Amino acid sequence: MMFIRAYVFFLGVLATLFLGWAALTFIPGIQIKEVKPLPGLKPYTEQELRGRAIYIREGCVYCHSQQTRPDGFGVDQRRGWGRPSVPGDYVYDRPHLLGTMRTGPDLFNIGARQPSEDWHLIHLYNPRATSPGSIMPPYPWLFEEAEEAPEEFYRMQGKRVVPVPEQFRPEGKVVIATQEALDLVAYLLSLNHTYPVKAEKR
Amino acid sequence: MKSDHSIPGTEEAPELSYRILSDTSSSAPVIVFFTSAVVWLLVGTVFGLIASFKFNFPDWLGNIPALTFGRVRPAHLNSVIYGWASLGIAGLYVWLTARLCQTEVHWRRLLYISAILWNAGVLYGVVSILGGHSQGIEWLEFPKGAQTLIAMASVLLSLSILRTFYGRRVKHIYVSLWYILASVIWFPILYVIANLPFYSGVTQAAVNWWYAHNILTVWVTPAGLAAAYYFIPKVIGRPIHSYYLSLLGFWSFALFYNWNGIHHLIGGPLPTWLISVSIVASVLMFIPVITVAINHHLTMVGHFGKLRYSPTLRFVVFGAMCYTAVSFQGSIQALRSFNEITHFTHYTVGHAHLGLYAFFTMSIFGAIYYIMPRLTKWEWPYPVLIKFHFWLVALGITLYVISMTVGGFIQGLYMNDPSRPFMDSVQVTKPYLMARSIAGVVILIGHLFFIYLFYLMIKRKGVKRLTPPWYEKAEEYAR
Amino acid sequence: MTIPLAGVILIAVAIIGGAIAMGAFIWAIRTKQFKDLNTGAYVIFDKEEPVGEMTDTTFGYPEKNNPKKEENKNEV
Structure with missing residues (x-):
């Protein structure tokens, strides 16, 4: 009797977990699997994928979401952050980076809202150079410092000089973006989901 | 029930010899x-504090x-969840299972291997995250290798606990044991x-x-909950x-x-029915929470004066009260109209700490x-x-939760006001973030005091525990 | 109208799960699992650590540590 009771108990315990799993991940998984990428959605390029890996490495997801909500739930629409996101927008996302914090703004359409490569590079080097009052950390290891010289000099060597305002960079130095910084910015600029959605089933 | 492990001096009370047996065998x-x-x-605390100060001084340690x-x-998150919480839970489960089954801990070697694998996994994982090798999925950042180690460790722990349960000498399975058994299966x-x-x-x-x-x-x-269900009645003797x-x-x-989890994605690009199901389940959580709250409260009623005498009771009762608070908060937070404000804000962080610290960590301290x-035979x-x-x-976490709750709520109101810039x-x-750092x-x-006490305990500094004479014999017996 | 695959699975799981749960419940009633629910609450006490006595007094002993007699009336 004692042992039957224990087995019934374990059966119940397994059943509750299984039910939750089936309902919250398995069934929606089947439903979502039928989702096709939206016609306007382009797969990431190799450079964008490298940038995405840096986005993950530096933990951007802990402060920035990549999901926009419909009108009537939050004011994403009225802030001009783009149409509500749908499953078809995320088909190429592995791992997903939806995020659950907005210590900083949503980045689902950052490539459309802020298309300037210079702006992003300066902002990553020191966020307070473009956004006074920001509490975002700086990422100086994505950049190199070099002796002050005309931009032409570096461009000849294939290097990208970042136009950081003088008070934000070490005296007598210029800031040069590394490949990692350029990759990350390429990824950020690819976050542009302004293409239309045909009335999709949600 | 005939005692086949009778210890000299305990012939009159077989349960007693079992308790000695279980405590002695679970000790190491x-x-x-x-x-x-x-x-x-x-x-984990140090990482948490560094992260918190980064909000106040974003350029600090910036390079x-x-x-x-x-x-x-x-x-921070992974070292407190998979390090502090999980290993603390493992210790609690091993001790409590042996006690409630009135038997010795079986397959102890598995437990040592489990502890080694678990620590190795967390260390490898945390170092990987700091080195930039996170998988990028919240709560699952550890690389595959670290996750494999932890998965193996948890299986070994479960096997040992289930084996101990199989060797039980009791007919009644106490409520704490239900939670433990379910937990080690899940x-x-x-x-x-x-x-x-x-x-x-x-x-x-x-x-x-x-x-x-x-x-x-x-x-x-x-x-x-297993801790609350055992220690509250056990300490007050009711x-x-x-x-x-x-x-x-x-x-x-x-x-x-x-069924609750998807309430973290309310408003997100998932099927609406899925989110609704999670919201409904979150609200249904009122049922188990209210039953637990009523039960613990009615057990304590008339005995609150005993909080003066027992540190365990203080911590566990504080934890149990916060369990009620955090669960109510969680159910309300899952409602769409409320979630619209608090989603994406520090309010959620406050909620998480009310649960994981004010409820869970305080209970484990107790x-x-x-x-x-009872393990070291030392007071x-x-x-x-x-x-x-x-x-x-207690004061630190109260300040923490209040500052994050209020700050996060206001943050949400500002975020939802399109006339204000983000x-x-x-x-x-x-x-509020500064108040949070101070709370940290x-x-x-507080943790330093605890760690110092724990160190003294391990080193057996202080006073020897006054134990009945059979205790010594029990130790000899168990060898 | 075609029922989506997810729906079929959901219904199947619900029926099977419900049947098993019902079976377990009937078994529990038949074997009188719900009789005598209160004994379980007493298994954590014994002669050495009986009902009515505190087991942790690190901050000092209560002045009156008399077990309240009325609590023992439920004892089996």
Whole structure:
């Protein structure tokens, strides 16, 4: 009797977990699997994928979401952050980076809202150079410092000089973006989901 | 029941010899688990504090890649969840299972291997995150290698506990044991399922948050409740008020809690029915929570004066009260109209700490204060330091939760006001984030007292525990 | 109208799960699992650590540590 009771108990315990799993991940998984990428959605390029890996490495997801909500739930629409996101927008996302914090703004359409490569590079080097009052950390290891010289000099060597305002960079130095910084910015600029959605089933 | 392990001097009371047997046999593995848990507590607290100060001084330590916010924050979360919490839970489960089954701990070697694998996994994982090798999925940042180690460790722990349960000498399975048994079955399964490499896009988001919320369902909350159900009646010397309610509480908990996770994605790009299901389940959580709250309260009624005498009771009762608070808050937070404000804000962080610290960690502190003297046969030295520990962490976490709750709510209101620039919602949180850092410092000081006491306990400094003469014989017997 | 695959699975799981749960419940009633629910609450006490006595007094002993007699009336 004692042992039957224990087995019934374990059966119940397994059943509750299984039910939750089936309902919250398995069934929606089947439903979502039928989702096709939206016609306007382009797969990431190799450079964008490298940038995405840096986005993950530096933990951007802990402060920035990549999901926009419909009108009537939050004011994403009225802030001009783009149409509500749908499953078809995320088909190429592995791992997903939806995020659950907005210590900083949503980045689902950052490539459309802020298309300037210079702006992003300066902002990553020191966020307070473009956004006074920001509490975002700086990422100086994505950049190199070099002796002050005309931009032409570096461009000849294939290097990208970042136009950081003088008070934000070490005296007598210029800031040069590394490949990692350029990759990350390429990824950020690819976050542009302004293409239309045909009335999709949600 | 005939005692086949009778210890001289305990012929009159076989249960007594069982209790000695279980405490003595669980001693070594439980001390190993608790000691490593305490080390991870310190590590996790320091990471948490660094992350918190980064909000106040974003350029502080700004040129060290390993200490950037986006790496320290997951390092904090993972070292407290998989280090402090999990190893503390392992110690609690081993000790409590042996006691409630009135038997010795079986397969102890598995427990030592489990402790080694678990520590190795967390260390490897945390170092990987700091080194930039996170998998990028919240709560599952550890690289595959670290996850494999932890999965193996948790299976070994479960096997040992189930073997001990199989060798039980009791007919009645006490309510704490239900939570433990369910937990050791659930956790390895959940951990492995969530780590399978099949998911991408929004499906992965669903799995992610199903898992992240469920680790509370299957691992953290059962441990806190098992502790409350055992220590409150045991310390005050009064059986739980209604055993029937605890039965109802357990099954409704098991049924509703693991449907909650998707409420982290309200408004997100997932099927609406899925989110609605999670909201409904979150609200249904009122049932198990109210049954537990009523049960614990009615057990304590008339005995609140005993809080003066027992550190265990203080911590566990504080934890149990916060369980009610955090669960009510959680159910309300899942409602769309409320979630619209608090989603994406620091309010959620406050909620998480009310659950994982004010409820869970306080309960585990209480458990450790009860268990350690029975393992080392040594009394806690300097009870006054325990009082310091209690008041510092109690005040610290209260300040923490209040500042994050209020700050996060205002942040949400600003965020939802399109006439304000987004930057306003950042600026308005700054004083609250500073208050949070101060709370973190207070908590760290409290932890230092605790760690010092724990160190003295391990070193057996202080007063020897006054034990009946049969205790010594029991020790000899158990060798 | 075609029922989506997810729906079929959901219904199947619900029926099977419900049947098993019902079976377990009937078994529990038949074997009188719900009789005598209160004994379980007493298994954590014994002669050495009986009902009415505190087991942790690290901060000092209560002045009056008399077990309240009325609590023992439920004892089996």
